[in-house]
Amino acid sequence: MTLDRRAVLTAALAGFLTLPLPRRAFAAGEVARVDDLIARMTIEEKAGQMTCLADSFRPYNPPNPQVGIQNEKDLAAEIRKGRVGCLFNGIGVAGARRAQDIALRQSRLGIPLLFAGDVIHGLKTIFPVTLAESASFDPALAERTARAMAVEATAAGLHLTFAPMVDVARDQRWGRVVEGAGEDVTLGSLFAAARVRGFQGRDLRRDDSLLACPKHFAAYGAVAGGLEYGSVDISEETLRETHLPPFGSAFAAGALTTMAAFSEINGIPATADRDLLTDLLRGEMKFRGFVFSDYTADEELVAHGFAEDERDATRLAILAGVDMSMQSGLYIRHIPDLVKSGAVPMETVDVAVRRILYVKTAIGLFENPYRSLNEEAEKARIFTSAHRALAREAATRSIVLLQNSGVLPLDPARGQTIALIGPFAEDRMNVYGPWAFYGDKGKGVDIATGLRAAMPDPARLLIAPGSGILTPIDGGVAKAVETAKAADIVILALGESQDMSGEAQSRTAIEIPVVQQALADAVAATGKPVIVLLRHGRALALHDGVANAQAILATWFLGSESGHAIADIIFGKKNPSAKLPVSFPWESGQEPFFYDRKSTGRPVIDNRTEYRSRYATTDNSARYPFGHGLSYSEFALEGLKLSDTALRWDRAIEITARLTNKGARKGSEVVQLYIRDRVASRTRPIRELKRIQRVTLAPGESKTLRFSLSRADLQFVGAGSRIIAEPGAFDLWVGQSSVGGLKGTFTLYAEG
Known part of the structure; x- marks a missing residue:
């Protein structure tokens, strides 16, 4: 299937995305109810609707600083006073019903609470981290897993998830790369829309519809140096062309909430940026939805040096357009006085409250305030066999085969003795990845368990951890070397722990930890064939005994079914088909690195390197480029044809190429179409992804692939933030990664 979202992307760039205005979407009685509530509400009750607090009725200790109310009694008192509109990050129907009972029966106006939570890649059934799943290059898969997450989250008493994260991330030092779809705008936009559709379903009023909240608006992935909570200093063109399209795609798919970024953009914190x-x-x-602050981000305007005090921070945030304050409590403390003093107009508050009440109306919360609070559903819809089967499928389709000298797949019938070495060999604590705090510890399948289940003789699996994740084990390397020598083949399970990726986990060196690298080098010296299983939440710079292994698999954090999925790939039950959504650099110091960079005035051409745009110690290239991923099948592309070398202003050209599976196994390949604008009024990237097409072929089977390009695909942000396309020559490539491929050219001709 060819994935074509040029209309969405173009609209996102142009700023013309539209959603139905809430008043057009609701019946007259629903509009009248909201109007009546606003007319009757005190300013304290209005500020309460604009306040989101941590859920003390059903705490789950999420990874956030513990501030504000932390007990059920005090939180209940606030709800009775109408001073809370939303609770977040607790799960469980019983606790939610207690809180909702108080809101409905004991508060003056009986406005129902909204329950939210961080369901990023799973509730109890944990799916691959978002970055891993994006390696599938299959938005339909992401829509299916998001739907399963929604079914579980709503069964556990949630109405909204703070996902998807749609930040384009181009510096692998940033820990939150793991939460998004990687470095590419087109891929990120496709996955943003798919995840919103999956979370929300076709009817927002169904009890298994989970509101999506794309975040972090905007450009949080561009923090300088990949430093969490850092500053963003980018041009208007880069903001609009790189960082806004995934949000536009998510909004076009129906997202009704979003979250402001922690970071500042060009000197103004997003939480206080009215222009933004x-x-x-x-x-x-x-x-037309409403905007959350991030966790205490309004309060942090003081630390930014942008607000004088908490009262001033509140004023700046509400005037900028932040409708709901998360956890700081600033809105309930300061909005009443700000309105009384005239510093904040009542009309501004009313608009924010109206947005929130309309979203509650949209999900049917007034008609059915106990929606998604059904104890029978809680028992039946969570951690089901169907969801676990989907988690296994998603995990196998997220594993990227980076290199393979022919050692993979292993044949379990051969009876080989396998040495499984490394700190993740039997580890269950790091299979889920970051932001999976609802998952039950110990229920994830580790690598050893998965391999044993697939082996006719599990006794042929020898295990030695060799080292800890960051610290050595006394005698561990020697024992690992001994184990390797006793085996026919070695599998090295190396990489990051789950707390080395995610929020506040920026790293200066994106490499295998020193003790694990030493272990890998020692095992490699035995001369045994080595397969490396990388566990990671970002692209890594690989070296020596890891980089030179006979096979390397990027296995990320794969979730509940990790071990089984890895075994499916190792033993050839499944044929790898994933592609890299991020570029793997040669060295950490290349970051930020991304495939669609500019050529500069002195690019490296024909291996000429002197006085060229390169580092003195390495090429300005990727070890494994964006879009790269091998298969156990051999796919060949040939016969590139363009319907015309002239692209007329309001026409399209068709591109075809023939893909053949020359291997002995059925397999899937992701074919990618890239373009380059040779000459433009703004320098353009060396390549830009425009289309992807996933094709499954039997051995010896061929298929002609068809793509279409129009002027809309060639547009970019020009002077004055205008969306333009300029006549001239373009290169295009149809290939299997962002490097190489079949090359063609065409020319865009001016209108008339």
Whole structure:
């Protein structure tokens, strides 16, 4: 299937995305109810609807600083006073019903609470981390897993998830790369829309519909140096062309909430940026939902040096367009006085409250305040066999075969003795990945368990950890070397722990930890064939005994079914088909590195390197480029044809190429179409992904692939933030990664 979202992307760039205005979407009685509530509410109750607090009725100790109310009694008192509109990060129907009972029966106006949570890649059934799943290059898979997450989350008493994260991430030192779809705008936009559709389903009022909240608006993935909570300093063109399209795609798919970024953009913190949250988001992009602050981000305007104190921070955030304050409590403490003093107009508060009440109306919360609070559903819909089967499928389709000298797949019938070495060999604590704190510890399948289940004689699996994740084990390397020598083949399970990726986990060196590298080098010296299983939440710079292994698999954090999925690939039950959503550099110091970079005035051409755009110690290239991924099948592309070398202004050209499976196994390949604008009024990237097509072929089977390009695909952000396409020559490639491929050219001709 060819994935074509050029209309969405073009609209996102142009700022003309539209959603139905809430008043058009609701019945007259629903509009009247919201109007009546707002007319009756005190300013304290309005500020309460704009306040989101951690759920003390059913705490789950998520990874956030413990601030504000932390007990059920005090939180209940606030709900009775109408001073809370949303609770977050607790799960469980019983606790949610207690809280909702108080809101409905004991508060003056009986406005139902909204229950939210961080369901990023699973509730109890944990799916691969978002970055891993994006390696499938299959948005339909992401839509299916998001739907399963929604079914579980709503069964556990949630109405909204703070996902998907749609930040384009181009510096692998940033820990939150793991939460998004990687470095590419087109891929990120496709997955953003798919995940929103999956979470929300076709009917927002169904009890298994989970509101999506794309985050972090905007450009959080561009923090300088990959430093968490850092500053963003980018051009208007880069903001609009690189970082806004995935949000536009998510909003077009129906997302009704979003979250402001922690970071500042060009000197103004996003939480206080009216140009960003009102003029651009609401004005140009026509977003009609409501905006959350991130966790205490409004309060942090003081630390930014942008607000004088908490009262001033509250004023700046509400005037900028932040509708709901998360956890700081600033809105309930300061909005009443700010309105009384005239510093914040009542009309501004009413608009924010109206947005929140309309979203509650959209999900049917007034008609059915106990929706998604069904104890029978809680028992029946969580951690089901169907969800676990989907988790296994998603995990196998997320594993990228980076290199293979022919050692893979292993044949379990051969009876080989396998040495499984490394700190992750039997580890269950790091199979889920970051932001999976609802998952039950110990229920994830580790690598050893998965391999044994697939082996006719599990006794032929020899295990030695060799080292800890960051610290040595006394005698561990010697024991690992002894184990390797006793085996026919070695599998090295190396990489990052789950707390080395995610929020606040920026790293200066994106490499295998020193003790694990030493282990790998020692095992490699035995001369035994080595297969490396990387566990990671970002691209890594690989060296020596790891980089030179006979086979390397990027296995990320794969979730509940990790071990089984890895075994499926290792033993050839499944044929790998994933592709890299991030570029693997040669060295950490190349970061930020991404495939669609600019050529500069002195590119490396014909291996000429003197006085060229390169590092003195390495090429300005990737070890494994974006879009790279091998298979146990051999796929060949040939016969590139263009329907015309002239692309007329309001026409399209068709591109075809023939893909053949020349291997002995059925397999899937992701074929990618890239373009380059040779000459433009703004320098353009060396390549830009425009189309992807996943094809499954039997051995010896061929298929002609068809793509279409129009002027809309060639547009970019020009002077004055205008969306333009310019006549001239373009290169295109149809290939299996962002490097190489079949090359063609065409020319865009001016209108008329």
